[in-house]
Amino acid sequence: MDKLPRWADVVLVPLICLIIAFVICGVLIWGIGQDPADALKIMVQGSLGSTYAWGYTLYYATNFMFTGLAVSIAFQASLFNIGGEGQATLGGLGVALSCLLIPWPHWTLALIGSIAASALFGAAWALIPAWLQARRGSHIVITTMMFNFISFALMNYVLVNMLRPLGSMDPASARFPAAVNLPKLGDILGLVGIPFSSKNPANISLLIALAAAVGVWALMWHTRLGYELRAFGKSEKAAVYAGISPVRITLYALALSGGLSGMMAINAVQGEAHRLLLNSVEGAGFIGIAVALMGRNHPFGIVLASILFGFLYEGGSQLALGTSIPREVITVLQALVILFTGALPYMVQKPLEHLFALRRRTA
Amino acid sequence: MDLVSFLQILDSTIRLATPLLFACLAGLYSERSGIFDIGLEGKMLVAAFAAAAAAYATGSVWVGVLAGIGASMLFAAIHGLASITFRGNQLISGVAINFLASGLTVVLGTSWFHLGGQSPALTGGARFEDIVLPFATQITTNTPPLGLLDEVYSRVISGHSILVYVSFLTVPVTWWILYRTRFGLRLRAVGENPAAVDTAGVSVTGLRYAAVAITGLLCGLAGAYMSTGLSAGFLREMTAGRGYIALAALIFAKWRPWYALMACMLFGLLDAVAIRFQNINLGFVVVPVQFTQALPYILTVIILAGFVGKAIPPRAGGEPYVKER
Amino acid sequence: MAGTAQTMQGLGGGRQATAAPSSPYAIELKGISKSFGPVQANRDINIAVPRGTIHGIIGENGAGKSTLMSILYGFYKADAGEIFVGGRPTPIPDSQSAIRAGIGMVFQHFKLVQNFTVLENVILGAEDGPLLKSSLGRARRELEALSQEYELDVHPDALIEDLSVGHQQRVEILKALYRQAEILILDEPTGVLTPEEADHLFRILRGLRDQGKTVILITHKLREIMETTDNVSVMRRGTMVATVKTAETSPEALAELMVGRKVLLEVEKKPATPGRVVLEVEGLTVRTDGVERLKGVSFQIRAGEILGIAGVAGNGQSELLAALGGIASAGGRIAMNGVDLPLKGHHSNGQTRRAAGISHVPEDRQALGLIMDFTAWENVAFGYHNAPEYQKNALLMDNAALRADTEKKMKTFDVRPPIPGLAAKSFSGGNQQKIVVAREIERNPDLLLVGQPTRGVDIGAIEFIHKQIVALRDAGKAVLLVSVELDEIMSLSDRILVMFDGKIMGERDPGATDERELGMMMAGMTEAAKLGKDA
Secondary structure, three states: OOOOOHHHHHHHHHHHHHHHHHHHHHHHHHHOOOOHHHHHHHHHHHHHOOHHHHHHHHHHHHHHHHHHHHHHHHHHOOOOOOOHHHHHHHHHHHHHHHHHHOOOOOHHHHHHHHHHHHHHHHHHHHHHHHHHHHHHOOOHHHHHHHHHHHHHHHHHHHHHHHHOOOOOOOOOOOOOOHHHOOOEHHHHHHHOOOOOOOOOOOEOHHHHHHHHHHHHHHHHHHOHHHHHHHHHHHOHHHHHHOOOOHHHHHHHHHHHHHHHHHHHHHHHHHHHHOOOOOOOOOOHHHHHHHHHHHOOOOHHHHHHHHHHHHHHHHHHHHHHHHOOOOOOHHHHHHHHHHHHHHHOHHHHHHHHHHHHHHHHHHO | OOHHHHHHHHHHHHHHHHHHHHHHHHHHHHHHOOOOOOOHHHHHHHHHHHHHHHHHHHOOHHHHHHHHHHHHHHHHHHHHHHHHHOOOOHHHHHHHHHHHHHHHHHHHHHHHHOOOOOOOOOOHHHOOOOEOOOOOOOOOOOOOOOOHHHHHHHHHHOOEOHHHHHHHHHHHHHHHHHHHEHHHHHHHHHHHOHHHHHHOOOOHHHHHHHHHHHHHHHHHHHHHHHHHHHOOOOOOOOOOOHHHHHHHHHHHOOOOHHHHHHHHHHHHHHHHHHHHOOOEEOOOOEEOHHHHHHHHHHHHHHHHOOOOOOOOOOOOOOOOOOOOO | OHHHHHHHHHHHOOOOOOOOOOOOEEEEEEEEEEEEOOEEEEEEEEEEEEOOOEEEEEOOOOOOHHHHHHHHOOOOOOOEEEEEEOOEEOOOOOHHHHHHOOEEEEOOOOOOOOOOEHHHHHHOOOOOOOEHHHHHHHHHHHHHHHHHHHOOOOOOOOEHHHOOHHHHHHHHHHHHHHOOOOEEEEEOOOOOOOHHHHHHHHHHHHHHHHOOOEEEEEEOOHHHHHHHOOEEEEEEOOEEEEEEEHHHOOHHHHHHHHHOOOOOOOOOOOOOOOOOEEEEEEEEEEEEOOEEEEEEEEEEEEOOOEEEEEOOOOOOHHHHHHHHOOOOOOEEEEEEOOEEEOOOOOOOOHHHHHHOOEEEEOOOHHHHHOOOOOEHHHHHOOOOOOOHHHEOOOOOEOHHHHHHHHHHHHHHOOOOOOOOOOEHHHOOHHHHHHHHHHHHHOOOOOEEEEEOOOOOOOHHHHHHHHHHHHHHHHOOOEEEEEOOOHHHHHHHOOEEEEEEOOEEEEEEOHHHOOHHHHHHHHOOOHHHHHHHHHO
16 A cells, blocks of 8 residues: 655645646636736735735634634534534524623623624534434435525525614614624734734634634544544444444534534624624635635644635635636635545545655655 | 416426426436435536527527536536546535536636626527417417416416426436436446446446436536526526525435426425515415525425435445445 | 365366367366455465366455455456466456356345345346346246246345345346356355255255356355365465365365364363353344344353353344444343343443443454554543543543553553554554454453454464453453354353354353354254253
């Protein structure tokens, strides 16, 4: 067996996938008559060129950290949670209800309330498909997908018929009271003397996302639950032998996954929009899949992949502003990353394995 | 509700069910061969775009249909490559294909037509005309009341584009292929137990690629109908989740062709009702339109959970085939 | 003995100049070799099977029989060597070529489509044309003729999932015959059959031979070889060590050829001193897929004794282990140290069993006993990850303590290489098993369940593992040993229970029985069981 060294498997394979995806997108941009090099320059400048730009990049990255961690936890248990979008939507509802219904005296308390509410709502929304899979054997990919659509309909109904302020035409909730507004990242960094623009949506949620990543890492590799999750993900039969309950693990995995997806709303709803909008998630739930795959299911990798996708996402917006390249070129890139890292890994791994075997032999 | 409104709803049910039916039967071939396909949506979308673009460029709706089929089959080939040749994760591949279609159609559409992602309106030979069947009355806004049978025939059965009739014809054809031909026997077998097919000396890979190709073909028709039949041109994200509804219908139909017809008609009806009425007042309770919209998904979850009959997918579904021993 | 193979081949070596298949051999293999990486599964195999005979191929697990047959059926490509069918060189790159050459294969795990009818399964891949109608009609007629000719009666319209295992096997044979197979290969065909079904199968095979077909029977059961075959070839560690006429050999001679040494699995042990009853089992039943696999089993195990369960694989032993280990839900009653344990519901699981003092070395270490992708130290915690000594505090596990513990266990059990951070899949079979045994025995359980402790394990490791099991017994613990290796049962057990068809056939004292008697009981011969009771 020709095996790849670990570093190649963890770093080289995703990197090569990313490069292939970039090259294909470059060809696409060139094909529609634009200059790929120019486009890349605009993207880099627009999303990394200033602390203001970095703010946007990090704001998006925060969303992706939550959804990426969510997808990865389910992946570790060998479950594919494709319902991050719906769980994050419900998380948004949780945040909105918490912020609107409870007269929080201070943002710190409101933040704790929002974390609890978003995680609870997201987890609850994921628990239904989880229970259906564990107890009734319905395929979790299909049910979580169906629950995405059900959540959109539900959100539509709730916003139009319940949360919409009187006289407003927008399907959106009322603005949250100013007391619950979260501090900007720029303000926080200012406290420790780092100059950082606060005219962007990056906020304290980034720190919560990073803490969540550390938390997930500790959970997966240093707790009994994480151990059981990973064991179950590798072999359900063996897990049963060891006395690990598949039902319990499926429920826990999806609850954690849904909860993390839901927590995305702290950033997007409370941190940025300050009210609940119809589509507050904006596809971040799906990007979580790409992020988890790219990050190799490891929290550290996921944080890096999130920043990468934050850069791509913000860079995409800059493209749309600065050139006639539509931002959807990023969707194509995202699709290719998912395709190569998630569905075609052997295509990249096999030739690499040969290469390494060759090198070993000559060495 | 008067008769004419009722018939109008049935009429739009048929129109709305057509892309679902194509896509649902498309999924049937793939999943019966053991390849899960959640990328029906993406293939429909890219086909709708290619069909509209080619029809607009050439002025011929048939060239459009061919282009749609070609684009969809190309995407199907990617899925086949990932899930058959490279034994990748079929679900992830499907997700990727949906995003690829979603991004690519907008990028290409915007740069080709400069209309923010939509195609120019198709007119004349670039879109499908509605066919008035023999003995049917052409319905216009001021058609006088007709006899009941005549009304049903002229309003509901007649007056659709050719692809509508093709889609309905695909149901018996699929049934026949599945249960009366060698290919059908092998297709059903390879989704249940590929090792049985392999040891019988038949290529699992070949069968699965054939199935995936048919899936591409039918998704191509579904998409082409959306942009050149149901509407006159491409809009961004115009499939709007129909690929997923088709998948739901496939599960609802338990992977069988005649049931697929019924499921698609039911979901088409729900769509037609949701479009025509907003909230439905049943006297004792008001059914919100969002509920009607979500109903296909809710029904599918209920069926999947086995609360009303159990939907058992083909046994080898989702697993790449690896020769044992 | 290898000379015999040469001689027989020599007889057929009258090199036929004509293309006509007048060779006396249905099939000949010349110099077949096949390696998987560093493992040589087949080494220079020569064998010639005379037409119209039943030819046995016998060998231990892992002797290379299945690899050889996979080469014959086009699943694997041999690295070297040639295949002759009917005297003609016939390359077999895929199953299609094997079928064309007239080779039919009945796999150990049937290759049938469960929700298809018998008829559909038979014609699959051998249809007459693009439409099914004519194929189905012809197949129906032919099936009727075949079933009359060979006692192969199965209803053509029955669904496979409704058929018994024995009937499913007949469908596999029908499939081969429908494809005009002249050579029928059966891989361990009786492993899943009841004795009646097996007898029926052998009647069918003799009928086929009498009609001029050639049958190759792969098995590790001597009785079948002696009763059914005309010639027998013996494989050992990838090589063909002998081919002899069955009438001119004896089970003892074959057994010796198979293992290549006098089997002297003498384990040094003192006489047992059984103490109090540790485990009580009463009327234990297990159903899987609606079939009762364990049909009301009752016995006791005392402290300080090894109770051996003998039996042919698939007679309920696995279900017994699964029920006792908390893996499968069961009916009946079990009590551990006098306390009843739940047999179903979520309180019946591996954790509550371990808490009750039951450790379990499962039959299949790769599928159950280990997580192959986990490191050795992670695997040492497997099943005991809740143990207090592996916890740092209420929240976190103490991975460092776990590593240290693993290092210690690896040293005492001589696991090589002794690297706790290495993935389980990187260890050899014997060392993997040592990790499992170390984990379970070092828990110092009141009762140790052991399934096939030495399957696929090298000699050195076998001895070591056997010593550990005896040491545990001598420490006053109870051991339930399940093994299909009769030697192992005989040499380790203090008492032997024989299982057949989900029931216990009888109990024997290893000192007062022999392999012949146990073998008869394992084959379900009730007279043998009764005889023992009277004695």
